Amino acid sequence: MARVYVHPLPVRIWHWLNAFGFVAMIITGVQIRYAGVIDWMSFRTAVSLHNWIGFVLIANFFVWLLFYLFTDKIKVYHPELSPTKHFKASFRQLQYYGYGIFRGDPNPHHVTAYRKFNAMQSMLYQVIMLMLVPLQAFTGLLLWDVTRFASAVQWLGGVRVVDTVHVLIFIFFVAYIPIHVYLGTLGHTPLAHFKEMFTGYLDEEDAHHAPAK
Numbered sequence: 001m002a003r004v005y006v007h008p009l010p011v012r013i014w015h016w017l018n019a020f021g022f023v024a025m026i027i028t029g030v031q032i033r034y035a036g037v038i039d040w041m042s043f044r045t046a047v048s049l050h051n052w053i054g055f056v057l058i059a060n061f062f063v064w065l066l067f068y069l070f071t072d073k074i075k076v077y078h079p080e081l082s083p084t085k086h087f088k089a090s091f092r093q094l095q096y097y098g099y100g101i102f103r104g105d106p107n108p109h110h111v112t113a114y115r116k117f118n119a120m121q122s123m124l125y126q127v128i129m130l131m132l133v134p135l136q137a138f139t140g141l142l143l144w145d146v147t148r149f150a151s152a153v154q155w156l157g158g159v160r161v162v163d164t165v166h167v168l169i170f171i172f173f174v175a176y177i178p179i180h181v182y183l184g185t186l187g188h189t190p191l192a193h194f195k196e197m198f199t200g201y202l203d204e205e206d207a208h209h210a211p212a213k
């Protein structure tokens with residue numbers, strides 16, 4: 001069967017480290033926020049794990065960023081500059097997920113090595129990777145040592161503001177991960193897209209029927 005090489009090795013390493021790291025950050029983050037209510041581990045262990053994994057994820061983010069900045073694969077993240085085209089394609093994709101997929105319609109997006117994301121993915125992944133992940137890392141870094149970063153924290157409106165932004169983005173990721181995983185099961189077999197993130201190759205059937213995450 002013909003296959004399309006869509007995920008180079010650095011992207012795959014970044015992705016799985018990031019995925020496990022995010023799950024661990026959510027578990028330890030919940031423990032930190034609900035200390036006294038939830039007792040999965042000691043508060044001290046949760047804080048220490050949250051800090052260490054946080055630094056690993058920040059370093060890992062640069063694997064993703066530098067890979068895309070220094071290779072021509074950055075093209076997969078180039079946005080569609082015509083709003084009409086972009087929103088029409090997004091609407092077609094949404095219609096497919098909400099309705100077409102249940103009738104067995106083909107996926108409107110055709111994947112190639114340099115166009116692996118559909119309109120919804122290309123918009124969402126940019127917002128996640130260029131806004132939400134950096135903002136989450138930055139607010140996390142400030143909260144890690146509020147004394148050292150006192151002037152920045154103060155300038156942003158105080159610990160409450162920084163913490164609220166950190167928690168709101170956390171809530172976004174708690175909602176995002178199950179939806180991302182669900183959409184990941186919509187390949188030609190339920191595991192096809194997960195295998196793709198391990199092997200780097202998208203099966204030919206999914207080049208024509210690949211879902212958005």
Ligand code: HEM
Pocket residue numbers: 007011015018019020022023116121125128129133177180181184193194195196197212213
């Ligand atoms: C927790 C379990 C997760 C699973 C099982 C999973 C699964 C997948 C799969 C199968 C793909 C490949 C298909 C595609 O191109 O969309 C993918 C891509 C992607 N995922 Fe995840 N994911 C997980 C967590 C996350 C998290 C936490 C984030 C972000 C914070 C994330 C961000 C992304 C991005 C940005 C891509 C596209 C990567 C690229 O090609 O540049 N994923 N994911």
